[in-house]
Amino acid sequence: MARSNKPLLWLPFAGGGLVAALLTPVLILITGVLLPLGFVHLSFETIAAFAHHPIGKLIVFGAVALPLWHAAHRLRMTAHDLGLGGGIAVKSACYGTAGLLILAAAGALIKL
Amino acid sequence: MSETIALEVLRYNPETDNEPSFQSYTVPYKDEWVVLDALNHIKDNLDATLSYRWSCHMAVCGSCGMTINNEPKLSCHTFLRDYRGGVIRVEPLDHFPIERDLVIVMDSFMDKLSSVKPYLIPKEDKPLSTGEYLQSPGELQAFHQYTQCINCMLCYAACPQVGLNEDFVGPAALALAHRYNLDSRDAGRNARAEIVASNEGIWECTFVGACSQVCPKNVDPAAAIQQTKISASVDWLKDLLTPRAHR
Amino acid sequence: MSPRPYVRKIQRSWWLHHPRYVVYMIRELTCLFVGLYCAMLVVGLVRLAQGQAAWDAFLAALCSPLVVILQLVCLVFAIYHSVTWFALTPKAMPLMIKDEPVPGSVIVGAHYVGWAAVSIVVLIAAGM
Numbered sequence: 001m002a003r004s005n006k007p008l009l010w011l012p013f014a015g016g017g018l019v020a021a022l023l024t025p026v027l028i029l030i031t032g033v034l035l036p037l038g039f040v041h042l043s044f045e046t047i048a049a050f051a052h053h054p055i056g057k058l059i060v061f062g063a064v065a066l067p068l069w070h071a072a073h074r075l076r077m078t079a080h081d082l083g084l085g086g087g088i089a090v091k092s093a094c095y096g097t098a099g100l101l102i103l104a105a106a107g108a109l110i111k112l
Numbered sequence: 113m114s115e116t117i118a119l120e121v122l123r124y125n126p127e128t129d130n131e132p133s134f135q136s137y138t139v140p141y142k143d144e145w146v147v148l149d150a151l152n153h154i155k156d157n158l159d160a161t162l163s164y165r166w167s168c169h170m171a172v173c174g175s176c177g178m179t180i181n182n183e184p185k186l187s188c189h190t191f192l193r194d195y196r197g198g199v200i201r202v203e204p205l206d207h208f209p210i211e212r213d214l215v216i217v218m219d220s221f222m223d224k225l226s227s228v229k230p231y232l233i234p235k236e237d238k239p240l241s242t243g244e245y246l247q248s249p250g251e252l253q254a255f256h257q258y259t260q261c262i263n264c265m266l267c268y269a270a271c272p273q274v275g276l277n278e279d280f281v282g283p284a285a286l287a288l289a290h291r292y293n294l295d296s297r298d299a300g301r302n303a304r305a306e307i308v309a310s311n312e313g314i315w316e317c318t319f320v321g322a323c324s325q326v327c328p329k330n331v332d333p334a335a336a337i338q339q340t341k342i343s344a345s346v347d348w349l350k351d352l353l354t355p356r357a358h359r
Numbered sequence: 360m361s362p363r364p365y366v367r368k369i370q371r372s373w374w375l376h377h378p379r380y381v382v383y384m385i386r387e388l389t390c391l392f393v394g395l396y397c398a399m400l401v402v403g404l405v406r407l408a409q410g411q412a413a414w415d416a417f418l419a420a421l422c423s424p425l426v427v428i429l430q431l432v433c434l435v436f437a438i439y440h441s442v443t444w445f446a447l448t449p450k451a452m453p454l455m456i457k458d459e460p461v462p463g464s465v466i467v468g469a470h471y472v473g474w475a476a477v478s479i480v481v482l483i484a485a486g487m
Binding site: 017018020021022023024025026027028029030031032033034035036039040041042044046047048050051060063064067068070071072074075077078081082083098101102104105107108109111112 | 371374384387388390391393394396397398399400401403404405407408410411414415418421422426427430431433434437438440441444445470473474477478481482484485486487
Binding site: 182209275276 | 361362363364365366367369373374376377379380383387447450451452453455458460
């Protein structure tokens, strides 16, 4: 028994949970309901301009990276609950996938 | 012909049985009876071999925890009238080895409780000559609910993480640690962290919340653990960002 | 001394044995749909960085029936995540103001207000 380094994984998980709770529903509303119905247009100019701005980059990154980390950590814990093991395979699959997606997002935002 | 109610009790005799099996009994139904009364009736009148723990019969000693119709409950706190017309299935608490009948082996629980250093660890030695500790009502209020645990183990029976990992320190022990960590007279959070903030401590918990749902004393161990996750994370960050001088 | 204790092994299906565990599993699996949707957003970001044509194609894909249905499923789970997250927050972060505990309902209510505020701001920013 020794002090765990779990906080490294848990703090972004907790932050991601809050971001997901506050932000994700309205984003899905926009892209999944309002856009198809034509109430918003999300034109390239507007969105690209937002993502070009440094604060815009930070907001977009936070809105995507933190919930992704939250999902990864929670899925890892749930896999253990479901008897799918808690070994290196599950951890790599969860954090690895999230990591790749977060890197892809960062890469795109740097280009924008 | 007075009313009766059926009980199905899981029996296990380590001297003769390879595995547990259910035995049926019919007991008198009385509005004011609890399951413990039904068990006492069985032992006194029907089957003296039935073994189970009990003591106070008023939900303060924590002895009579059992699984009643798939729910961890105190048998002295579970009324027959809520099961009228049905069958009451009584089994030992989940997640503990069965010693005999409804008696479980609770050694692991006792070890876990003592492992969190459940006593005041003051900052400095305070000799009697300096007088008593002074504590305001607000300071007492801060930890009071966590003092209410009667060590009944219902929370361990309810917690799936206890079931999945027998090394998990568990809800009651972590709530007890929290009781001391919140006590204004205590300075032992660091000392307890070795166990509490380990992988088998708070970090095994996934906030299922079943522990708090079944607790007969409203201790809310789930809340204790989540609060400890936050304080442990802050401690971890402080350790990371500052020199270890404060240890 | 226990001469021969009987150990009952936990079954893989443990979470199906009581409604409270089924509800817990559903709550946990909300993260799968939150993650799925965020993965879609990452695809969108990549398309955005590839230019107008790629972005427009991404928007068109978002409006396809299958993807709309997928998003609606994600929306239901995302809302359930929000509701359960807010409900649990007072447990993790009890608030005391002047030695009096703040009622949990107040903490939860404040989160709903914040949720509404953030949603309105984002909707306005999106051009509603």
